[in-house]
Amino acid sequence: MTRTRLALGALISAAALALAGCGGTDPSSASWHGAPAQSGFASGQTGGTEAHPISDSTAQAGRPAASASATPSSPASASASPAASASASSDGIMRQTGGTQVALTFDDGPSADTPKLLAMLRQHNIKATFCVVGVAVQEFPQYVQEIVKDGHTLCNHTWKHDDKLGKKSADTIRADLQRTNDEIRKAVPDAQIPYFRHPGGNFTPTAVRVSRDLGMVSLGWTVDPSDWNTQKWKGDQMTQHIIATVRNNTKPGGVILSHDGGGDRSATLAAYKTLLPELKQRYTLIALPN
Numbered sequence: 599m600t601r602t603r604l605a606l607g608a609l610i611s612a613a614a615l616a617l618a619g620c621g622g623t624d625p626s627s628a629s630w631h632g633a634p635a636q637s638g639f640a641s642g643q644t645g646g647t648e649a650h651p652i653s654d655s656t657a658q659a660g661r662p663a664a665s666a667s668a669t670p671s672s673p674a675s676a677s678a679s680p681a682a683s684a685s686a687s688s689d690g691i692m693r694q695t696g697g698t699q700v701a702l703t704f705d706d707g708p709s710a711d712t713p714k715l716l717a718m719l720r721q722h723n724i725k726a727t728f729c730v731v732g733v734a735v736q737e738f739p740q741y742v743q744e745i746v747k748d749g750h751t752l753c754n755h756t757w758k759h760d761d762k763l764g765k766k767s768a769d770t771i772r773a774d775l776q777r778t779n780d781e782i783r784k785a786v787p788d789a790q791i792p793y794f795r796h797p798g799g800n801f802t803p804t805a806v807r808v809s810r811d812l813g814m815v816s817l818g819w820t821v822d823p824s825d826w827n828t829q830k831w832k833g834d835q836m837t838q839h840i841i842a843t844v845r846n847n848t849k850p851g852g853v854i855l856s857h858d859g860g861g862d863r864s865a866t867l868a869a870y871k872t873l874l875p876e877l878k879q880r881y882t883l884i885a886l887p888n
């Protein structure tokens with residue numbers, strides 16, 4: 599397990615560590631996410647109490663139209679999944695399920711921890727959405743197959759978690775997202791990939807448009823327990839932080855962001871052992887519609 603993590607870390611560390619957004623400086627865990635950085639498309643927002651500046655801005659700040667009551671559709675979203683498009687806000691980013699159901703989303707995998715999460719989800723018969731990274735798909739194609747076989751939904755999280763991809767040219771963004779989709783379909787030839795989540799939530803209008811052209815709806819979130827921030831919380835402290843944040847902030851229609859890859863996810867797994875039965879009792883948990 600350590601060996602695979604190191605191998606994956608070696609693949610992406612050079613690029614990832616140089617990046618800002620929510621990526622940065624956590625070489626010990628080979629994480630894509632480290633100390634919160636101040637740059638990026640969505641920087642400078644301080645809309646909430648959570649430690650993750652990106653998520654705060656994505657979830658609630660600065661965008662008056664960003665709510666579940668967005669207009670049902672727009673001509674521009676015609677190429678993406680109609681069900682998902684219906685829940686997107688005027689900026690093209692879907693942050694809520696559009697109903698009362700709650701969606702669990704897991705980012706940055708697959709990783710060696712993914713099968714453990716899949717087993718827990720299976721045990722409770724809960725479906726989720728996985729935002730996978732191309733290089734991780736390349737390393738663990740069998741877990742992508744398991745994700746699909748279990749009835750979960752896939753989401754493109756870029757080739758190697760480039761937090762600044764959205765600032766690059768449309769052609770560069772398109773090539774990155776297409777390469778990631780191609781890698782997913784190497785593992786699962788007929789895979790549906792109806793969502794795109796920009797690393798760090800650093801969506802730009804160009805990234806939203808390009809992903810829509812490729813048939814994907816940009817996917818934000820409403821709840822972020824910052825389980826990637828292993829610098830700030832460790833061990834059981836992190837587990838309790840995740841449990842409390844999800845427990846206290848989840849509302850009907852919410853989309854919960856957590857991570858099954860990109861670093862040591864043992865605290866996330868421990869948290870969801872408690873959270874899964876609890877959330878299932880309170881809400882209808884869904885895989886986002888394909």
Ligand SMILES: [Zn+2]
Nearest residue numbers: 705706797798
């Ligand atoms: Zn990520």
